[in-house]
Amino acid sequence: MPLPYGSLRQMPAATLVTRFAPSPTGLLHIGNARTGLLNFLAARKAGGRFILRVEDTDEARSSEAHMQALFEDLRWLGLEWDEGPDVGGPHGPYRQQQRRGVYQEWLARLDAAGLTYPCFCTPAELSVARKQQLAAGKPPRYAGTCRALSEAQRAERRARGLPSALRFRVPPGETVIFNDLVHGEQRFQTDDIGDFIIRRADGGSAFFFSNALDDALMGVTLVLRGEDHMTNSPRQILLLRALDLPVPQYAHVALLLGMDGAPLSKREGALSLRELRDRGYLPCAVRNHLVRLGHTCSTDDWLDEGAMIQDFDLARLGRAAARFDEAQLRHWQKEAVARLPAAEFDAWIAARLPQSLEGERRASFIAAIRPNVEFPQDVAFWVQVLTSAPPELSTEAAAVVREAGEAFFVAAKGALAREGVEFRSAVRELGKETGRKGPSLYMPLRAALTSATHGPELAPLFALIPADEVRARLERARRLAS
């Protein structure tokens, strides 16, 4: 007999409450970051609340350092949570390690209702059983070995000092139905679900249990998470029903794939948010890319934070897996850099500028290179162009210099290598003298002076290079062309 969820228990929520529940076992990868962003946007769009809960029940793999890094990276991305470990809130604590008492209490209720039983099977035994089932073409489900143990048998095992985990008795012959916001109605047979562990032998609460319980206790109304949890949902619904707790709405978004098309969710060394940050990406650029992965925006244009919240729509979450594409991220990076207010751009690259560059010179340098800067590290090259130790000529630049010939640079020295010469009029003179114009006039100069064949407008750069350095570079070019 089907058990309809979504009607009785799910009264229309006054406010939408979402949550992001990562485990601090490593750096946050972009797939999780996307999930976090989506939850944040969903809550903000609806004027609801966004909760951050740290799922650190795996003590061996969780660490304080990872948790701090998590906060930092999430804040860097621009997410703010209304409740969480570091900001508090009415449903705390928000670290699962600090919620053991809560789990004990609710586990006891389940136990009192006769819905659990201790399991004495060892991991080794279970592993063997799974392999046998798989080999026999059967689903690797818990066989129920300890399900019907008598009290005497349990006592005997305990007396022998055998550790036990606690399993949930999955009711047979039922259909769990729920409406997934992105996939529609889902039905699962409980007969396909084996009795699962809700408390480990070490006393720790298992994911299925603590995760679902906390959502209910914290008033979460929408569980927006990765599709890898889709088939976990019926288990959690069963648990919540047994506990007589409200069942949230579910929305399972397709997983994010790496650039190679492989899921990055569980891959070792998956691209982390931290790495993007270290590479110089701006958080708003990352947001603009992530929000379009598995979610369609109403525009292809840039979305600032307010517009992004306004534009977000649960109805436009996608069903198909999306690939993270750095080429597109770079597009948003360019947009982001272009939109940076002058003062922010200045601060963004400040660390790359030499102390000696100040005032007027600094301002005109920044103005000149700005269109050619995508990352802060791009500044380094143009800074070097200003120094007395210019970069090596690129292959293309050297070719251009050779093509121009020695005579051109002899003339150029005459026209340009004087103190206080004005670039444009000097170049005009040089053009008359050599019979060159346009690219054939400017390119050799660009190559000789900047060592590169492309870059910012030449005049402002020229004005920042000392006259004797200009002379030295033109001489360098002359020798190369001879």
Next chain:
RNA sequence: GCUCCCAUCGUCUAGAGGCCCAGGACACAGCCCUCUCAAGGCUGGUACGAGGGUUCGAAUCCCUCUGGGAGCGCCA
């Protein structure tokens, strides 16, 4: 193996039976602009995984297959 999810240009996607010999964005190519690059403008190529249905008509509905993914953990 079983259960579940997914499938439109290289990539992100629009498309809820005729408006689609499929639109946009990114990327790519060409042209314009320009001292170069970037930006901007214009142009171009490239996609409905396959096969069956249903229908006057299918990218859109149904079935099968193929391909990809997830879950079936004392990980979360």
